[in-house]
Each structure stands twice: as C-alpha cells, then as structure tokens.
Amino acid sequence: MYAIVEISGKQFKVEKKQKLFVNRLDVAEGKKISFDKVLMVNDGSKSSVGTPNVSGVQVDAKVLKHLKSDKVIVFKKKRRKGYKVRNGHRQAITEIEISDILTGASKKTTAKKADAPKKAETKKTEASKKAEAKKASATKASAKKETQDLSSMSVAALKTMAKEKGITGISSMKKADLIKALS
Secondary structure (H helix, E strand, O other), X not given: OEEEXXXXXEXXXXXXXXXXXXXXXXXXXXXXXXXXXXXXXXXXXXXXXXXXXXXOOEEEEEEEEEEEXXXXXXXXXEOOOOEEEEEEEOOEEEEEEEEEEEOHHHHHHXXXXXXXXXXXXXXXXXXXXXXXXXXXXXXXXXXXXXXXXXXXXXXXXXXXXXXXHOOOOHHHOOHHHHHHHHO
C-alpha cells in the first residue's frame, strides 16, 4: 500500500515504515504528526485519486530528527569585470518515518487494536517495565553511537563500506544518502 502525500509544498510517494527527508517541520523530535493532503492512495487492488485530495485518508508519521542537508555552493562570476561571489547554503530538513496510512476502513481496526495493548500493559509488573526501559535505552545509545560514527567518517570510507555491503549506485550518492543506505 502506498500513498502520494503533499508535505510542506512537495509531493512524496510514501509507504509504511519508510524514512524520508522533508523540509523542516515545526514539530519536536519524537512527536507524531499526521498529513491530510493525500492526493492518491493505492492498496494493491484499487486506487483512489482525489480531486484534489482523497477524503477520509490520512498519513501518520513520526519526526525522527532535525538536521541540515548537504551544502550547495552558489558561485557567481562576470567575465573581465573582477566580479566573483561565492556563497554556500544548507537547507534545514527533517527526517520522518511513516508509521501508518489510514483509510476510512482501517481507522476503526487500528482503534480496536490500540485498546488491546492497554489491557495487557496493566498486567505487567514494575520490574519488567524497568527491565524493558533499560534495554530500550541501551539500544538507543548503541544506535546513536552507530549513527555518530557514520557521520564522523569521510565520504570515501562510507563508499567503501557501501561497496562491502553490496549497495549499488554509490558513485552518485551524497554523504547523507550513504549514511541512510548504510543504516
């Protein structure tokens, strides 16, 4: 199942559990956000095209982190005039992960599924909750360390790692794309 969504003025083809970079969103890291401007939905057997938006459909996402994209160099020159100007620009972007594509029918089923885990959580003991919290913090720390290690590496080192993993098309990838492909 996929959908075409308009996010901050640009259109994206999104699927569940997909990570993508969009223009900076005014939402805190870790928070959830939903997009109502869904232009098209395809669930394999049928597709719905909106005029301009599909009604009753929304895409839910989670904001992972805010960062800046790669630097773009703007260089201006006029021949024989002694005029040269060099500027750089780094666009502010947000990395999001699509958590769910909700149509009119799937909203009801997800609401029922959400009630069941709440009942199961009340039965857990405090000791098991603490153990889960420790495991989660350990995995977050290791994931954070891994992403920091990748961001501190050079592009050449990232490309060699990508070659070893068998990733294709690395010659045209930028540093951010290489990190995303390796993680």
